Amino acid sequence: MTVPLGMPDRRAIPFKERGGLAVVVKGLIEEIQELYLADEVPWVIGYSGGKDSTAVLQLVWLSLQGLPEDERTKPVHVISTDTLVENPIVASWVTQSLLTMEKAAEEQHLPIKPHRLTPEVKDTFWVGLIGKGYPAPRPKFRWCTERLKIRPSNKFIRDVVREHGETILVLGIRKAESQARARAMNRHEKHRVRDRLSPNGNLPNSLVYSPIEEWTNDEVWTFLMQRPNAWGHNNKDLLSMYQGASSDGECPLVVDNTTPSCGDSRFGCWTCTLVDKDKSMSAMIQNDEEKEWMQPLLELRNKLDVRNDEGRRDDKHLRDWRKMNGSIQLFNDKVVHGPYTQESRGNWLRDLLNAQTWVRQNGPDSVQDIELITMDELHEIRRIWVFEKHEVEDLLPTIYEKETGETFPGGPLDEQLTLAGDEMELLREVCGEDDLHFTTARELLAVERKFRTMTRRSGLFEELEKTIRRGYYENKEDAEQNALQRQRDKTLPDLPLFDEESTNASA
Numbered sequence: 001m002t003v004p005l006g007m008p009d010r011r012a013i014p015f016k017e018r019g020g021l022a023v024v025v026k027g028l029i030e031e032i033q034e035l036y037l038a039d040e041v042p043w044v045i046g047y048s049g050g051k052d053s054t055a056v057l058q059l060v061w062l063s064l065q066g067l068p069e070d071e072r073t074k075p076v077h078v079i080s081t082d083t084l085v086e087n088p089i090v091a092s093w094v095t096q097s098l099l100t101m102e103k104a105a106e107e108q109h110l111p112i113k114p115h116r117l118t119p120e121v122k123d124t125f126w127v128g129l130i131g132k133g134y135p136a137p138r139p140k141f142r143w144c145t146e147r148l149k150i151r152p153s154n155k156f157i158r159d160v161v162r163e164h165g166e167t168i169l170v171l172g173i174r175k176a177e178s179q180a181r182a183r184a185m186n187r188h189e190k191h192r193v194r195d196r197l198s199p200n201g202n203l204p205n206s207l208v209y210s211p212i213e214e215w216t217n218d219e220v221w222t223f224l225m226q227r228p229n230a231w232g233h234n235n236k237d238l239l240s241m242y243q244g245a246s247s248d249g250e251c252p253l254v255v256d257n258t259t260p261s262c263g264d265s266r267f268g269c270w271t272c273t274l275v276d277k278d279k280s281m282s283a284m285i286q287n288d289e290e291k292e293w294m295q296p297l298l299e300l301r302n303k304l305d306v307r308n309d310e311g312r313r314d315d316k317h318l319r320d321w322r323k324m325n326g327s328i329q330l331f332n333d334k335v336v337h338g339p340y341t342q343e344s345r346g347n348w349l350r351d352l353l354n355a356q357t358w359v360r361q362n363g364p365d366s367v368q369d370i371e372l373i374t375m376d377e378l379h380e381i382r383r384i385w386v387f388e389k390h391e392v393e394d395l396l397p398t399i400y401e402k403e404t405g406e407t408f409p410g411g412p413l414d415e416q417l418t419l420a421g422d423e424m425e426l427l428r429e430v431c432g433e434d435d436l437h438f439t440t441a442r443e444l445l446a447v448e449r450k451f452r453t454m455t456r457r458s459g460l461f462e463e464l465e466k467t468i469r470r471g472y473y474e475n476k477e478d479a480e481q482n483a484l485q486r487q488r489d490k491t492l493p494d495l496p497l498f499d500e501e502s503t504n505a506s507a
Contacts, residue, residue, distance in 0.1 A: 014219040032063035042164050044170065045078045047094075048267075058223075062230055065110070080116055081117045083148040086270070121376045133344075167206045169203070170208075174212055322338050382413075393424050440467060440468070
């Protein structure tokens with residue numbers, strides 16, 4: 001039988017070939033109970049708030065409910081990693097779900113313990129971009145995933161392993177997600193040490209259990225719609241959230257660099273520049289008037305994704321032509337630009353605080369206290385600017401007050417390390433339009449003042465030498481020519497100072 005052109009194939013009925021939903025769920029519950037009772041190894045469930053992780057957690061929850069209380073002996077940790085730049089709608093959903101979950105588990109006497117994980121302040125997105133000057137993430141410079149996702153979850157898992165010797169990681173990964181995911185899962189299956197438990201190549205002493213690995217997308221939704229949420233968070237609201245945006249999968253728990261980035265999935269970081277467009281946020285704004293307050297976030301995200309007139313990503317004009325350590329790096333005889341300049345970082349902070357202020361003033365009551373950037377991050381950015389980048393003007397409090405209308409709640413920094421405003425104006429006047437001269441002189445003064453307060457000034461000359469090496473060029477072109485000359489010098493063959501065979505010198 002042939003299918004007429006333009007006619008879609010009939011979709012398979014969920015669970016039909018395996019006896020129906022009730023049979024599949026019953027079998028999985030029995031399997032989960034058997035694995036849970038088999039040993040004393042604690043479980044860690046990765047929960048993103050999306051459909052797959054919700055389905056897995058619900059299956060485990062139902063399984064534990066079916067056990068006598070005296071057999072619910074080992075903990076089941078539910079971890080959710082908040083990058084602090086998650087889509088605000090999803091972040092709010094997950095946070096509320098964790099609170100509901102914690103209360104329900106306590107009332108039902110279940111050993112389920114929710115945990116909201118966040119990156120250390122030194123690793124957050126805004127500290128990296130605005131503080132240190134890392135350029136907005138790109139596929140070839142994906143600095144965010146490791147810091148925001150992998151480190152918090154891996155640290156928690158390692159802590160559990162350190163305390164108990166090993167752990168079982170329960171994930172909502174499915175073969176139907178992608179061909180790459182299916183290949184990876186099939187490869188791990190060959191090395192299973194126990195039935196349904198695969199080794200985790202990135203985390204020693206941890207095994208991976210994926211109960212819904214064979215489920216299709218339709219089967220996940222069928223289960224969620226026909227079985228009430230076990231901890232009281234409405235699954236129909238979850239479906240509505242999905243319907244308000246695009247059609248691919250949610251951001252998974254990320255434990256290694258092979259996991260698809262949040263940007264490739266349905267709900268990810270609102271700042272993500274790893275993809276061309278944030279389709280989910282755009283759809284949410286377009287489909288729901290109550291979410292139009294997110295428009296400033298979308299505009300800032302698009303601004304981070306700097307493009308040239310040809311539509312190609314190009315932010316070189318916003319970045320220093322020196323690397324973070326002051327060195328000059330070449331690629332195809334062209335300078336590879338480094339971190340964002342002081343001016344660019346200040347402008348990104350202005351844009352972010354402006355967006356936060358606008359949302360607080362114009363958004364619904366639920367976002368009146370929204371923090372697009374936390375106060376801890378602002379304090380860390382200020383520290384990096386003044387003490388690591390020697391930007392002794394200490395501009396952050398001024399920027400904060402101008403964009404928010406509020407006084408920055410941070411005390412004065414060490415007076416010995418900060419030059420007064422009139423001193424900076426005088427230095428700028430002396431240096432004129434030579435910005436390189438100005439920043440070099442400013443850093444030399446900052447280094448000297450830093451060591452002035454020390455009893456022993458060991459290391460002063462090394463710091464001064466580093467500063468001079470960073471700034472002894474006339475300009476970018478001079479630096480580029482200097483680097484090219486050094487590169488050519490390295491490739492020249494070593495020539496003898498004299499002809500050893502013809503010399504008359506004595507032995």
